[in-house]
Structures are given as structure tokens and as C-alpha cells.
Amino acid sequence: MENTFLSKITIVLSIWFFAAGSVSADMNNEASCKRVNETFRVGETVNYTVYYHWGAVWMRAGEVEFEVKDSKINGKDVLHVVASGRTIRRYDWFFKVRDVYETYIQPETMMPLRFKRDIYEGGYTIFSDYKFDRNNNKVAVEHEDWKTPRYKDTLEIGDCTQDVLSAIYYARTLDFEGVSIGDTIGLEIFLEDKLYNVYIRYLGKERIRTEHGRYNCIKFSALLLEGTVFEGGEDMMVWVTDDENRIPVLIEAPIKVGSIKAILTDAKGTAKPIDYSSGRRR
Template sequence: MRIISLVLLFSLFSCSSSFLKYDKEDKFFKNEEFEREVKIQEEAVKEEPAKVEAAKTEAEEKTSAVSATTAVKEIKKTAVKKEEPKAKPKKADAKTAAKSTKRQPEIEDNDGFEGASRRPLKDPFKVGEKVVHEVSYFSAQAGTLTMQVKPFAQVNNRKSYNFFVGLESSRIFSSFYSVDDTVNTFLDYESLVPHVLKINIKETGKLKQAQSYFNNDTLTANYWEKQYTEKSGEEEKKYTWDILPFSQNAFSGIFYMRVFNWKEGKQISFRVAEDKKNIVFTGTFVGKEKLSTEAGEFNAVKIKASIVSRGALSQTGDIFIWLSDDDRKYILRIEAKIKIGTLVSEVIEIEPGS
């Protein structure tokens, strides 16, 4: 998956460590066509609970006298009123009650879901969640990988999860190749399918912006990309392709795998639409392990990830993912075997959110 591809960028070396300077950078990261088609309204970050509680207490103190007087009057009025009869609940529609449909698509596992609902019985995502990994290559610290659940957003008036991924090279590794990449993907709250993917790449010798919009009504994906290098200048491309129902994008998939119950004997699959292709992600339960990390000790589930395209495995090496063995299913560790060595990304910090 592309999140692994981002990590693999650390294996590329360059003779320059500084980011590319471009005097039109502000305009470069704007896409008017995308903005006309997609309206995103992100919620403001909520105040810290302590500040909210302090403000609430202050307001209560100011109105306590008035509230007390009003309350006494209301109690007296209520005492002389006769209790109104409660409305009888309506009988359930027999046809609706008898109707039973399976959760779609059938390629996905239904354990942990009820009926046809796409939402899991236990939501693993909490706003404010932040999981930070240290990425290493040949046992050297290459950088940090950050995964966050940001406040909900409205995407074309649909409530959506706001997932963030950031990749930043370490000071030492930046002497060879500098990386400061960010990704936002928005997943529909009810159907758990993605609307939007936004990628901003800022690296040694390269600026790149990519945006995609999945129209799940017409089952089409629109993709826009702009890239700038000193050698080639600005380059743009746009394309559209047909997607299958309930497809994830390459980054929403790394969060979406957390909605499933990973148990012994399980092999879980879901669709992914990426780069004009419709592929299948399959994760196979390997076993349970006790994982000792800088963030603490965790009971973990180890999964082997495979990407299947047109019936053939498309990945070049084994990819293993460790999830916390609890309701939150935090991504604790990623191992990707490449031609030279192994890239490892392991958790160093967790903020659970609320």
C-alpha cells in the first residue's frame, strides 16, 4: 500500500539535503477544479477539557441566583400539573423487522458488525488519537511516521472521519534525503468509504501535490496531480477511472483495517482503488505476540499483508503489520522487506484521544 511506499522513499539517496525552493509554491498547492467539485468543512479543534470546565463553572456561578429562583417557580407549577399520559410506541413494521440483508461487499468479513450496517459495533477511532512511529533502516533512525484522527469534517455535507498521515526524515537522514510529506483522507462516517485523498509531498528536489475524489454514487474516481522539479519544471496530469463499490484508497485502507476483528484463522480482504487499478488488500492472521516498544508493552496481533492485482501478488517483499490486541487496534509496528534490508516502523508514542 502507498503508506509503505512513502516509507520506502527513505531508501533513496540524493547529493542535496535541502528542500526544493520554488517561488510559486503557494499557488502550486491549489487546485481550483478540485475545490469546485469537493467542499470540505473541517471542525474546529475543541478546547482542552480543563478550560471548558473552568468556563462552565464561571458561567454557572454568574447565573446561580437567577436559576435557583426560576427552578422554585417551575417546581411549583409542576406540582399542580397532572402527569400527561406517555405516548404509546408505534408498532414496528412487520415487513421491515423481517427483512434481513447482508453487509456489503461480501468480500469483507462480517464479524464485529450487525446486520447490513457498515459501521462496526465498536468504533476504534477517537478524535485526538495520535500514534507516532520511529522509522529505521539498517538500524539507523530514518525519520518519524505520524498517524492521527483529527476532528470530524463535512465533505459535501456528509459527516466524515478526518485521518492524517505525516512522514518526516530525521536530521541525520536529511543529510542524504529530506522528506516532509503529509496526507489527509476523509472517510464517510456511515458507509466507511473514502471521499477524498489529499497528498502534499515536499522532498529534496521535488514538490508534488496529488488529490483524488471518489464519487461513490457514480463509482468513478477523479485524480489530479501536479509535480515540480528543477529538471522538468511543472508537470500536470489528470485521469478518471471506474471503481468498484466500497473501495478504499491507499491511505484510508491503513485505518480501515482496524475496524475488523483479527482472530486466529482469519484472512480479511477489502477492495482498494489506486492508480487506475482496482486491487484487493488481504491480511492474514499470523499470531499473537507480546510487543515491547518505547511507548510501552502491548499485546499485539501480527498480520501478513498482501496486495492482489488481477489475480497476482503485486508486492515485491513481505509486509507485516502489528495491531494492538484490543478494541482500538492501534498500528504498533510495520516491517517491509525490500531488496536491500528491511524497513521498520515502530510506535514510540500514543495519545488515545477521546
């Protein structure tokens, strides 16, 4: 899996959000994986500051924004989610990052119909465009990067396969009932022409403090397959607001060199009011 700035953050977030579902759900069964969205809406924007840890120092390295828009595919309404990540300007001279991920989601099923990403990191570029055929469980892939000429291919996927960005929003619609401490669940994400299986574990509830305030949270760890951008093991930790919005507040994860941390800085346009009695709005 490509070691890209926004890949790290979107994978971290999508892994948590699948944990929000009931462990009894069959994620490979088409009937059970179709969802109705009452959790988020067009106009929602969520922002994070990303820190990189190397040695004894945490450095403010970048910013990530997730925005929900409306759009159309083949004349039908879809949810258009855009995630953009960038290094802060004072680091651009050293390693400039400008990443954009997009997914187009069928609102009546919460299944992705198209996924795009356009990545620029320190002079290295990646472009991907996936068009999902949900009727035939196939995806048409178009891809090129700094070392690979543009190519096209058609690959098989499962009934419930998500892209790395749509997974975040899909899982926010899942039922939280039935999850007990220690429960685990597997999920399948399509990225870079492959299906990746990752696993999460529910660890209970905690009240945490960030630089922006205190929050009542739900805590998870993730068991990641060795060989991705992450090391193998269950070292990634995620704390999420214990409310109907299910928005991550703090994410900490080891990577191949050092570790990263993402902290929630703002959330606007949410479908339901955020309880800021557990944290304070800046």
C-alpha cells in the same frame, strides 16, 4: 507504485488493518462494507519512529504521525485524517522528506470521499487529489509529479474501494470474530490511478518487546504483489495491540533496497483506554 517514504508506511499499516476484519466479510459487496465507527474519535493522534535497515545497520530515519480531525465536505461532517512523515533533521541535507497524506471519510459508512497527498522527497515532488463518487463508483483524479504535467481523469472503482489512508481507519471498525490462524483475506486499494489487490494472513497472538516495553499482540504477515514498492512474497510482519484500539506496535517490511521498521512511540486521544499493563508509557 511510487517508492515514497510515507507510501511505504501507510501501505504497511492499511494492509494490517484489513486483516482485523472477519474473513467471512465480502469486501466487494456494498452492503457489507459500510461500517459504523465506534473504535476511534476526533482527537486521536498516533506516532511512530521509522528505521531503515541497510547491511548490518538499523538507522533511525524518520517520524510519522497520524491524526484524526473533524471537517466538512459539501456542508456535511466528515472525519479528516492527516498522516505526515518526515526524515529526522540530521538526514535532511542528504535526502529531505516532507510527506503529507489526507483522507476525508464519511462517518456513517467509513467510505472515503476525498484523498490528497503532497510529497517532497529529495527534490522530487508528487501531488494527488482524488474525489470519490460513491453513488456511481467513480473517482475524479488530479495528479502531477516531477516528471508528469498536471492532468485530470475519471476512473472506475469498486463498491468497497478505499484509499491507502482511509483503509487504515475503516478496518479498525471491523469485527475480529471468526479469524483463525492461517486465514487469508484480499483487499482493494486505489492509488496512482490503479486498483491494487494485496493479501494478508492471520498468524495468531504473541507477546513482544520493543524499546518502549512489552505488549500483548496479534501477528499478521502480508502477501504483497511483486512490482510494488515491496518485493513479492509474505515477508512483511505486523504486530498489533490485542485490544479494542487495534493499534500497530511494530511493523517490519522488506523494500526494494534494504528494509524498514516502524515502532509505536505514542498514542493519545484514543476512544478507549490503552492497556499499558502490557507495555509501559514513555
